[in-house]
Amino acid sequence: MRFLGTDSLELFVAVEEEVWKGNLRWLDRSGLALPLAARFEALRLATGVPPGIRGALQSRLLDNHKRMERMLEFFQEATRVLNAAGARYCCLKGFGLIPDCFDGIRERHQVDFDFLVAPEDLKLARSAIESLGYHTQYASTSGEVRLIKPWKKHIGVNGYLYQVPEAPPVELHSGMWEHDDDEIEFPSLFMFPDAAEVHEVCGVEFPRLRPAHQFTYLLLHIFRHLLGSWTRLLSLYEVARFIRTRSTDNELWVEVSWLISRDNRLTSACALILGLVDFAFPQQLPEALREIYAGNLSADSGLWIDRCATAWLLADPPGNKLNLLVQKQFWLDRNIWRRYLRRRLLPLRAPHRLSDEALRSTRRAPVYRAEEVRYQAGRTWYHVKSDCTYLMALLRWNRRRRVNTGSVY
Numbered sequence: 001m002r003f004l005g006t007d008s009l010e011l012f013v014a015v016e017e018e019v020w021k022g023n024l025r026w027l028d029r030s031g032l033a034l035p036l037a038a039r040f041e042a043l044r045l046a047t048g049v050p051p052g053i054r055g056a057l058q059s060r061l062l063d064n065h066k067r068m069e070r071m072l073e074f075f076q077e078a079t080r081v082l083n084a085a086g087a088r089y090c091c092l093k094g095f096g097l098i099p100d101c102f103d104g105i106r107e108r109h110q111v112d113f114d115f116l117v118a119p120e121d122l123k124l125a126r127s128a129i130e131s132l133g134y135h136t137q138y139a140s141t142s143g144e145v146r147l148i149k150p151w152k153k154h155i156g157v158n159g160y161l162y163q164v165p166e167a168p169p170v171e172l173h174s175g176m177w178e179h180d181d182d183e184i185e186f187p188s189l190f191m192f193p194d195a196a197e198v199h200e201v202c203g204v205e206f207p208r209l210r211p212a213h214q215f216t217y218l219l220l221h222i223f224r225h226l227l228g229s230w231t232r233l234l235s236l237y238e239v240a241r242f243i244r245t246r247s248t249d250n251e252l253w254v255e256v257s258w259l260i261s262r263d264n265r266l267t268s269a270c271a272l273i274l275g276l277v278d279f280a281f282p283q284q285l286p287e288a289l290r291e292i293y294a295g296n297l298s299a300d301s302g303l304w305i306d307r308c309a310t311a312w313l314l315a316d317p318p319g320n321k322l323n324l325l326v327q328k329q330f331w332l333d334r335n336i337w338r339r340y341l342r343r344r345l346l347p348l349r350a351p352h353r354l355s356d357e358a359l360r361s362t363r364r365a366p367v368y369r370a371e372e373v374r375y376q377a378g379r380t381w382y383h384v385k386s387d388c389t390y391l392m393a394l395l396r397w398n399r400r401r402r403v404n405t406g407s408v409y
Contacts, residue, residue, distance in 0.1 A: 087118070094113060151355070303401065
């Protein structure tokens with residue numbers, strides 16, 4: 001993490017090859033393996049990094065390049081049918097982050113496509129994607145629709161992440177923030193008519209969010225994952241790179257500040273995410289962002305970053321529930337918060353499956369069934385372990401809040 005912000009190869013001098021090998025899987029799942037490989041390649045002489053590790057990372061970069069070229073073909077198919085249907089939409093994250101956050105498509109691992117669709121065109125967009133052989137997996141009351149296309153194979157829990165993919169899931173969103181009944185509601189951030197622009201990547205043209213809206217969405221996306229239990233460090237890296245790439249564009253950051261400052265809770269939530277970005281990839285913030293960060297980071301958020309950010313950010317998926325400590329401040333109604341907390345600690349909904357995309361014949365195979373059993377057992381253990389960790393941390397948290405006189409943030 002520190003290297004990606006400084007390019008200081010001296011940081012790796014004391015790291016033994018066995019330590020590298022033991023953390024390659026973590027680098028893959030955090031999303032940082034590819035940016036790390038790209039920086040080593042750019043610096044050429046990666047002194048202090050074992051040749052075998054440089055080779056392993058370079059192989060990931062090459063394999064992901066092939067993967068993302070195929071993903072771009074799927075992406076072009078999706079945009080083609082959306083354009084033909086006349087749906088108003090734009091790309092969220094993904095290919096829309098190049099070159100603001102990445103120099104090329106090979107540096108980011110992507111598993112699905114996200115499109116922001118004008119609410120009145122949602123049915124039109126859904127029918128267009130279904131014409132490609134997709135079917136709706138779920139459609140939430142908040143306006144999110146997820147469509148999948150059956151896979152002949154599946155990537156297991158410990159599978160290689162950079163293999164050439166089958167058709168990825170497609171998610172259609174009717175707003176920049178979607179919430180369930182007992183979750184946080186932010187003011188609507190409208191997309192049309194002035195929040196989209198035409199963009200081009202590797203010869204493929206498509207609409208994406210304008211920079212100010214894209215940056216705001218990146219913060220909201222991380223906050224959405226903070227309401228879960230885990231987020232990829234790559235998401236924080238994207239925000240840091242976005243800031244670094246456009247650091248001198250004062251008009252952009254003034255517009256971002258205007259978008260974020262429309263609601264006090266939204267501003268406080270974005271300040272928390274900026275704090276996490278500063279924790280993971282510290283850098284000088286543009287003045288407009290610095291004012292949001294310094295003026296709206298709550299005492300609870302600062303204390304949580306001090307005490308819990310390391311354990312939360314560096315966890316393997318599915319993460320832990322330490323984020324519940326900092327979430328409570330964003331609920332205005334304590335009864336709704338208690339209902340939400342019970343749902344998080346005692347999840348009674350149908351459990352996640354190992355793979356929603358795999359064909360029924362694939363799911364019937366003995367190898368798949370055995371892995372599904374291990375996966376469900378792991379999910380059960382995750383809830384038991386993370387609930388206990390949260391409850392013990394809650395006791396320390398309440399004690400610290402009573403004696404806390406401030407934090408470094």
